[in-house]
Amino acid sequence: MEVSRSDYIKRLSSKRGNGLVKIVTGVRRCGKSYLLFNLFRKHLIAEGVPDNHIISLALDDYANKRFLNPDELYNYVRGRITDSSPYIILLDEIQLVPEFESVLNGFLRIPNADVFVTGSNSKFLSSDIITEFRGRGDQIKVYPFTFAEVCSVSDKGADDVWREYVRYGGMPLAVLAGTYEEKEEYLKNLFDQVYISDIVNRHHLRGRDEMGELVNILASSIGSLANPLRLSNTFESERKIKLSQFTISSYIDYLEDSFIISKAHRYDVKGKKYIGTPLKYYFTDVGLRNARLGFRQQEENHIMENVIYNELLHRGFSVDVGVVPVQESDALGKQVRKQLEVDFVANKGSQRYYIQSAFEISSKEKMQQETYSFRNISGSFKKIIIQRQAVIPWHNEQGILNIGLLDFLLNPGSIDL
Numbered sequence: 001m002e003v004s005r006s007d008y009i010k011r012l013s014s015k016r017g018n019g020l021v022k023i024v025t026g027v028r029r030c031g032k033s034y035l036l037f038n039l040f041r042k043h044l045i046a047e048g049v050p051d052n053h054i055i056s057l058a059l060d061d062y063a064n065k066r067f068l069n070p071d072e073l074y075n076y077v078r079g080r081i082t083d084s085s086p087y088i089i090l091l092d093e094i095q096l097v098p099e100f101e102s103v104l105n106g107f108l109r110i111p112n113a114d115v116f117v118t119g120s121n122s123k124f125l126s127s128d129i130i131t132e133f134r135g136r137g138d139q140i141k142v143y144p145f146t147f148a149e150v151c152s153v154s155d156k157g158a159d160d161v162w163r164e165y166v167r168y169g170g171m172p173l174a175v176l177a178g179t180y181e182e183k184e185e186y187l188k189n190l191f192d193q194v195y196i197s198d199i200v201n202r203h204h205l206r207g208r209d210e211m212g213e214l215v216n217i218l219a220s221s222i223g224s225l226a227n228p229l230r231l232s233n234t235f236e237s238e239r240k241i242k243l244s245q246f247t248i249s250s251y252i253d254y255l256e257d258s259f260i261i262s263k264a265h266r267y268d269v270k271g272k273k274y275i276g277t278p279l280k281y282y283f284t285d286v287g288l289r290n291a292r293l294g295f296r297q298q299e300e301n302h303i304m305e306n307v308i309y310n311e312l313l314h315r316g317f318s319v320d321v322g323v324v325p326v327q328e329s330d331a332l333g334k335q336v337r338k339q340l341e342v343d344f345v346a347n348k349g350s351q352r353y354y355i356q357s358a359f360e361i362s363s364k365e366k367m368q369q370e371t372y373s374f375r376n377i378s379g380s381f382k383k384i385i386i387q388r389q390a391v392i393p394w395h396n397e398q399g400i401l402n403i404g405l406l407d408f409l410l411n412p413g414s415i416d417l
Contacts, residue, residue, distance in 0.1 A: 001153045001176065003145055005035055007314070009043050011140055012036075012116065017086070018138060021104045022116040026142035027259035027284050028194060031172045032118040033058070033092050035142060040116070044088055055080050056090040059097060068096055070103045077107065087113050095119040108136055120198075143314050144285045145170030147307065147409040158406050166303050167295065169287020187291035191215075195288075199254045210235075210243055214251050218261060218281050219292045223305045227277035228252070252281075259284055264309065267320040267345050269354075269377055280321050282309045301359035304388060304405060305343060308357050311409060317346040322354060324373045340373035352381040353415060359388045367396075374400055384415055393417050 012035075015022050024032050037056055044054055055077055057064050067073040081087050089107060094100045094117040107115045150170055151161050168174050168183045171190070177183045196215070200208045217234055218226070228245035235243045255261045261283055266275040283289035286303050312319045322342030330336050344355040354377060358370045374383040375398060383400045390404040393414065407414045 002039075003031075003149045003153055003172070005031070005039055005149065008035055008140070008142060009039060012040050013043065013047075015138055015140070016088075016114055019108070020136055020138040021108060022114075023137050023139045024116065024118040024142055025139055025259070027144070028120050028198070029171060029173065029190060030142055030144045030259075030284075032142050034172070036090050036116060036118055037092060041090065049086070049088060053085060054088045054090065056092075058092040060093040068098075070097055070099050073097055074103050074106055077113075078110070081110060081113060084112055089113055089115045091115070091117045093119055105136065141313075143170075143310060144287075145172060145175055146311060146314050147406075150175055151410065158410065162406065166286065166300055166307070167290055167298065169285040169290070171285055171287055174287055183287070184291065184295060187287050188294075191288055191292050195258060195260055199258060203254055207243075207247075210241060210247075211251055211254075213239055213241065214243075214248060215255070215260075215292055218252075218255075219283065219289045220297055222282055222289060223280060223302050225278035225280060227279065230278065260288070262313070264319055264321045264344070266323050269322045269324050269342065269345065271325070274320075275323060282306045284310065286310075300388070301357075304359060305357040308355070308386060308405075308408070309344065312344060312346045312355075315348075315412060317348045317351075317353075320345045320347075322373070322377075324376050326376050340376060342373050342377075354381060354383045355415075356385045358385050361385070361387055361389075371396070371398065371400055374398065382415065 012022065012024075024036055026032050037058065041054060041056065045051060057067055057073075059067060059073075067076060077089055087110075094104070097103060104115060104117065107113050147162065147165050147170070150165055151158055153175075154161050156164075168180075168187065171187065174183045174186050177186055192212075196208065196212060199205065199211060205211060213235065214231065217231060228248040231248045232243055232245040235241045235248075252261070252263075256263065261281050264280040264282065266279065267273075268275055283306060286306050289306070290298065290303075309319055322345040324340040324342060326338050326340055327335050328338055342354050343357045344353075346353045346355060354374060356370050356374070358366075361367050361370060370385055371383075377383070383398075385400060385402045386405055386408050387402060388405050390406060391402055393401065393403045393407065395401055401415070401417060403414050403417070
């Protein structure tokens with residue numbers, strides 16, 4: 001059972017020959033190495049690239065230990081290039097090589113070499129390394145399996161797959177695990193023994209428990225507004241732990257650098273400007289989020305929102321939380337200012353979509369509530385309500401598109417109906 005990951009193969013292929021180091025990033029164990037060394041390699045051979053023109057090295061393999069020396073690595077690769085035909089260089093866990101930036105920049109000077117790398121170090125995964133290449137790095141972000149990718153290898157119906165996906169997410173080995181107990185055990189161990197340990201060791205933290213508590217708080221409040229000061233107050237009032245907002249801000253940065261969480265900024269739709277804190281935080285994989293909470297908090301409405309957010313990122317959108325300021329009259333007729341919310345403002349090139357995640361719309365009043373912010377947004381960009389229940393796609397009198405969640409997840413073109 002193999003997920004084709006065709007979207008990523010297309011992205012990698014489109015970047016061939018662009019003169020940049022292609023940097024494959026993503027949360028650990030999301031399938032970066034398999035994508036590069038198996039799926040992409042097969043694609044290259046199918047496209048006619050000779051096998052001896054693909055130079056691949058897994059640098060975490062003990063058999064390749066000598067290539068952790070930068071001179072050995074450079075000289076080996078340079079020696080493999082024996083003619084003027086194109087060569088593809090695939091390097092896994094490049095951060096294990098000291099001075100890897102210089103080595104990669106050296107490869108860029110080989111005119112017929114095309115370089116693709118993965119890595120797991122926070123410095124490597126952060127935007128700082130792109131700056132280090134001074135415009136010579138091109139980042140391809142890889143995410144855990146989407147719902148559609150899981151469906152593509154499952155013999156179950158979409159509804160049954162959703163029931164599992166909303167609990168266990170899309171980490172490849174969790175999807176492939178045979179039993180529910182194995183899925184849960186894998187995800188719990190992955191979070192505690194890999195992610196938390198990585199961050200604590202990498203940043204020499206003394207407060208492993210505090211980092212774990214922060215993850216728990218973020219996990220239990222996905223889709224809610226948060227900032228370091230509020231979180232600091234929560235630590236003190238609920239956990240009886242004093243942790244400054246500056247420490248919390250650093251911890252959140254560490255979690256983002258490791259691709260465990262990502263943040264959505266707030267965007268004033270009318271004022272066309274970004275607003276500062278608070279922000280919203282979502283987990284890269286809902287299974288990891290659930291594992292951190294012992295699979296106890298299973299609010300499908302919040303998890304559905306997280307899944308939609310991740311799906312939009314996978315499709316290449318930048319995603320913000322929309323804020324729509326309005327003036328309204330209160331019970332006494334006095335004008336008051338309110339801020340309505342749009343769950344997601346998704347942008348890609350000239351495209352923009354305003355999207356609401358609606359777990360249940362059981363009445364006309366509920367529909368009015370879900371569309372209220374949309375009715376206060378002018379302009380021609382498409383407005384969409386994604387409902388949990390299956391519905392035949394339809395437009396209301398304001399032109400707002402209503403689609404079902406599974407239609408949205410399984411059909412990328414559904415939002416353009």
